[in-house]
Amino acid sequence: MKSRFLPLLMTFLVFSAMYLFAYSQFNSFGSMRIVGNLLRDNAFWGIAAIGMTFVIISGGIDLSVGSVIAFTGVFCALMIDRNGWDPLATFTLMLCIGTAFGALMGVVIHYFKIPAFIVTLSGLFLARGMSYVLSTESIRIEHPFYEQISDLVYVFPDRGRFTFAAAMFLIVLVVGIFLAHYTRFGRNVYALGGNPDAALLLGVPVARTTIGVYALNSFLATFAGIVLSLSKQSGDSTIAVGLELDVISAVVIGGTLLTGGAGYVIGTFIAVMTLGTIQTYLTLDGSLTPWWIKIVTGFLLFAFVGLQRLLGSGWGIFGVKDSSANVPPERQPGIQSS
């Protein structure tokens, strides 16, 4: 077994263990109802996490996703409900705005050499601020299109529901895997994250790839906002505060190195489902309080970076040596040396 698959394997083992434990406590985890709900409830931030996977593999970071999701929701609600726009036209416009926003952040990061951490932090404030400017109150969307989408459900024999959001999540997952492993863009992203200097010397279009990665991530965050808008049927400027943390945690738990250069989209998917399982379990078990999810997430983060450390440092515990041990110390995510 190649050592680079070990983090992925660990992610999968943790998910299996978590799910089997939940199943042993509540038999409903064996039904399609829970599976359908897991996919539906975690669809929107799972989509954002898949975008973040690309950013982190490229050696960057994006703190603005939660705010972009909130802005998307408010913008769609305002345009569709208050101004009577056509939903599909609104979504198209919003996706263009979101992609341009990400591309702009990429431009500032690449050409003006300001750390991604700081640029996307400004992006966080800007997008959240813009959604407050649009509306500070929750706007309910009533539109026949939204009704149609929410009726678009495949019902399993045991009344489990496979919803539109879940389908979008799986489609983004498949497209994300394809993009990461079977396209030139995907290879460029890995090369950039592995070693930006070498990538430049090898002729990787560094500028285009950096800008593309942030544009892609904001596109997916916008798409996540639309999916959330469709399932919540409302827009709220205070939604998804701090979501970027959960998203980054999921990417790390999914086995992606925060230094960049290594990681799998499918790992992020499994991590999202793991955190979703814990959330569902805590909801079903009334005696446990909701803040345990944060503590457990922190613990999982610790366990996974610890594992990567062991793999990467060549301490020989697993008898493998990973090339990530040779990452020069000045390379930190989002803090690219100029």
Add this chain to the structure above:
Amino acid sequence: MSLKENSVQPDASRWGLVRRGISSGGGSRLLWTVVALLVILLVNRAISPTFFDLRLVNDRLIGSTINILDNAAPFVLLAIGMTLVIATKGIDLSVGAVMAISAATAVMLIRNYEAGATEFYYQPGFVMLIALAVGAICGLWNGLLVAFFNLQPIIATLILMVAGRGVAQLITNGQSPTFTDETLAFIGRGVVFGVPFPVFLAIGVLIVVTLLVRRTALGLFIEAVGVNDRASYYTGLQASLIKLSVYMLSGVLAALAGLIVAGEVKSADPHTAGLYSELDAILAVVIGGTSLLGGRFYLAQSALGVLIIQALLVGLYVSSLHPTTNLVVKAIVVLAVLLLQSPEFRQFATQPFRRTT
């Protein structure tokens, strides 16, 4: 002249960076930061003619400038710790969560005292010490992960950032407990010579830390670790120990900031106390001119960076702009300040005005 200095190619050697930092960077950066602060203050004055007015009400100075200082105090404490951490090429994302933990600890303990517990460890003074110790433990955890397990600082502190708020909620059982004890409240809302006590606290810590790192070789050690930790280790520095101590200091100062915030509102809200304050602190440090790549650090400029952000926020408050635009203006001003500091951007912006040679 400074433009020419800064337009040196970015891939100049690290030594070149250090030399430039010593010869010119420090001075001109200080100038830019002070100018930015003055511009914002003058804009505020233009918007609101009474901006610099101070009144004495009940032995307490009232005015926008005092508000700026008062609001800035906890962030200055965070920024001091953050500056030293960033100087070692680290970052501390957990300070907001540590604020919440320390505030929660202090308030839960002081409630026992108010309920009549007489044990010495429930006394207000001791409670504060315990809260600071909790901050030190949080910093120790971060420092151990960074210095001895060689985790990247951004992930090592992300763990506590995620889990810490959960721990704070665990301590208060998800509630936002309140207290009435005046000794603990004094640290956040006390007034000395008409000026809020936190202002003295922040200035005091700033002076002590500055003396500590500039009058001893400690500051040089920290910069050496930040420039090249392996080289500093080979020259005989205890690089790991230095990293560990800056994270611990950051934790203690975050705990102190948490006490100030708890004292101000006489309660501890584990959900919102210190939320996003780590991001504001990092912003202030970067505005102050300390590079996220480590090395040279500027404590006083970081404090000025905090004042810039707070002057902006107070200015927005006194302006007739709708409060919903606060975040947008903040994002734009911060980005403008950062772009002005970027040599690449200055070159780009001045390109059309230069003669081609």
